[in-house]
Amino acid sequence: MDASTAAPERTCVCCGQKGTKESLIRVTLGPRGPEVSPAGPGRGAYLHQACTGELSVRGLARALRSGLDPGEIARLRTDIEGKR
């Protein structure tokens, strides 16, 4: 398979392992803070659903290049867990 047509790989911001785009949850920085956004605009961070509990403020803030506070992370975690 041509590398340009292979499924794009993304790196989980929690565990650092790679996975296909489909196996990871995409998070972007929205007007309310970080939010689950499979196809929205902006810089995206990716994480495994199973890694949500390990999500750190620092890891996500670095991936999104933005300051975050723990309350925003807690809300994001609830959003992701609510989609199970």
Ligand SMILES: [Zn+2]
């Ligand atoms: Zn992970």
